[in-house]
Amino acid sequence: MSSPVSQVQAIRGMNDILPEQSPLWEFFEDTVRDWLHAYGYKNIRMPIVEQTGLFKRAIGEVTDIVEKEMYTFTDALNGESLTLRPEGTASCVRAVLQHNLLYNAPQRLWYMGPMFRHERPQKGRYRQFHQVGVESLGFAGPDIDAEQIIMTARLWKRLGLQDVVLEINTLGSQEDRARHRARLVHYLEQHLDLLDEDSKRRLHTNPLRVLDSKNPAMHELVEAAPKLLDDLDEASLIHFDALQAMLRAAGVEYRINPRLVRGLDYYNFTVFEWVTTRLGAQGTVCAGGRYDGLIAQIGGKPAPACGFAMGVERLLALLEEQSFQPPEKPVDAYVVHQGETADQFAFQVVEQLRDQGLSAILHCGGGSFKSQMKKADSSGARYAVIIGDDEAAAGQLTLKPLRELGEQARVNLAGAIEIIRSK
Ligand code: ATP
Ligand code: MG
Numbered sequence: 489m490s491s492p493v494s495q496v497q498a499i500r501g502m503n504d505i506l507p508e509q510s511p512l513w514e515f516f517e518d519t520v521r522d523w524l525h526a527y528g529y530k531n532i533r534m535p536i537v538e539q540t541g542l543f544k545r546a547i548g549e550v551t552d553i554v555e556k557e558m559y560t561f562t563d564a565l566n567g568e569s570l571t572l573r574p575e576g577t578a579s580c581v582r583a584v585l586q587h588n589l590l591y592n593a594p595q596r597l598w599y600m601g602p603m604f605r606h607e608r609p610q611k612g613r614y615r616q617f618h619q620v621g622v623e624s625l626g627f628a629g630p631d632i633d634a635e636q637i638i639m640t641a642r643l644w645k646r647l648g649l650q651d652v653v654l655e656i657n658t659l660g661s662q663e664d665r666a667r668h669r670a671r672l673v674h675y676l677e678q679h680l681d682l683l684d685e686d687s688k689r690r691l692h693t694n695p696l697r698v699l700d701s702k703n704p705a706m707h708e709l710v711e712a713a714p715k716l717l718d719d720l721d722e723a724s725l726i727h728f729d730a731l732q733a734m735l736r737a738a739g740v741e742y743r744i745n746p747r748l749v750r751g752l753d754y755y756n757f758t759v760f761e762w763v764t765t766r767l768g769a770q771g772t773v774c775a776g777g778r779y780d781g782l783i784a785q786i787g788g789k790p791a792p793a794c795g796f797a798m799g800v801e802r803l804l805a806l807l808e809e810q811s812f813q814p815p816e817k818p819v820d821a822y823v824v825h826q827g828e829t830a831d832q833f834a835f836q837v838v839e840q841l842r843d844q845g846l847s848a849i850l851h852c853g854g855g856s857f858k859s860q861m862k863k864a865d866s867s868g869a870r871y872a873v874i875i876g877d878d879e880a881a882a883g884q885l886t887l888k889p890l891r892e893l894g895e896q897a898r899v900n901l902a903g904a905i906e907i908i909r910s911k
Contacts, residue, residue: 501607501615512804515814516647520600520620523643527635529596529622534579536602540569545786546578546754550694557605572604576621577754577779577795578786584625585788594626600800612770612802622776623795625783630727633758633778633794634734640762640774640796641740649803650810652773654741656760657748658728659696660720662781665756668719669695675714682709700749715746727757754779758794766809767802774798818891820908821848822869824860827877834875837885837901841873844905848873865890871908 498504505513524531540560547553559572573579576599589595600620607613622639624632637654644652659665672695676683683691684706687698699710720728735742742760750759759777767773776796784790821841825834834850841848849867851860857874864872874886879898887904888896892911899907 499615501609503614511814512807516800516804517600519646523646524598527639529598532580532583532597532599534576534583534599536573537570538573538579540571542578542582542786543571543574546782550690553605557607559604559606574605575603576619576797577623580621580623581783581786585783585786590626590791596624598622612767612805614801618800619797620800621795621797623793625793626791628792629778629794630731630758631734633731636776636794636796637735637760638738638740647807648812649806651766652762652764653743654760654762655745655748656742656758657745658720658724659749659756659759660716660724661756664720664724668714668716671714671719679709696749699747717746724757731758750775750777754782756780764806767805770802773802773806819849819867819869820846821871821873822851822864822867823848823873823875824851824857824864825875826857827880829880830875830877833880837873837875840901846905846908873904
């Protein structure tokens with residue numbers, strides 16, 4: 489006797505999205521597409537695999553993502569180091585440079601798709617998750633910073649999303665950060681005994697990230713640390729003030745969070761996050777900011793840019809939390825048929841329904857009328873179209889409403905189409 493074949497399972501933290509969940513995903517994706525169109529953003533699609541060096545250069549060597557979250561492997565054919573994209577900005581900027589898209593005009597771009605990070609899976613944190621990313625390249629802002637924040641506020645409205653609040657901060661310019669960095673290192677060095685291992689390591693490589701520590705034991709130290717806001721020069725303050733004035737004028741409420749530094753190295757000036765308290769620890773649903781240094785960092789002619797990404801799973805979890813029901817899109821007709829002429833006629837009818845822009849399921853696999861009608865009922869279709877040899881001979885069909893009251897009626901195809909369309 490052969491041993492039973494063990495069932496293959498999906499990889500931990502990488503989820504199937506089942507038909508039952510699809511209406512919510514599709515509602516979200518449709519809403520997102522319309523919303524981006526309303527702001528004139530154009531879609532760009534990048535490969536899922538890139539050279540590892542791209543992410544190291546763009547995101548930064550001393551970040552959580554590059555240090556421990558990337559799916560990196562060696563291409564067995566040529567020995568190249570490749571990585572499943574952990575985020576989209578690096579690839580998007582790479583594509584823009586490779587195809588010289590900034591040559592003529594600035595660009596407003598967006599993409600949607602899976603990202604990969606080797607994290608501990610938990611609610612709202614997966615190893616394959618989805619982001620909608622938005623990038624504006626070639627704009628120095630702060631008007632474009634404001635546009636991006638204001639547009640996210642509109643998306644929440646369109647989605648009917650509640651309980652998300654906006655936090656903003658500024659990271660200042662390169663020079664501001666250098667000044668601040670010196671002050672911060674000095675402060676942290678005076679409290680070496682209070683630093684955890686991660687922070688000790690980052691003290692000299694990336695001290696700003698120490699402030700982003702999630703270790704509660706470091707909380708007090710972080711709270712009392714020198715504030716970047718106090719190290720900003722005139723130009724940085726003007727940019728930040730202008731952004732705030734635009735947000736106020738648009739009626740978008742915000743809170744300044746001086747501890748908001750973001751986990752990726754490429755940000756400067758504006759950073760922002762939309763957060764909710766309704767998803768436990770995984771409360772950030774959308775995050776982004778300005779990254780004026782990135783384009784030059786990966787080999788392009790320097791140009792300003794800013795962008796953000798939202799976590800689709802977290803947004804959908806929040807919608808579900810609110811008991812949101814996506815709009816139903818039932819199929820118009822389920823066609824049941826029995827008899828040799830009826831079977832042939834049914835094939836013609838169902839194609840003609842589709843010719844007229846209606847949606848229809850043709851029953852496949854035979855069976856009695858009774859069992860076919862059960863399938864029609866459970867399909868969720870609005871109407872059953874019933875075709876026996878009788879109907880086929882007369883060139884007619886019987887139409888029966890399945891989801892609302894109404895009599896069944898024997899009609900010709902044109903009549904059926906009229907009834908189906910009339911509701
Ligand atoms: P976190 O602090 O939660 O780890 P992050 O700063 O690493 O987030 P970003 O790189 O800014 O996240 O990605 C933007 C958004 O993508 C996040 O705000 C979140 O909504 C979503 N996201 C990031 N990592 C994951 C993940 N592993 N699973 C699900 N969603 C994620
Ligand atoms: Mg993370």
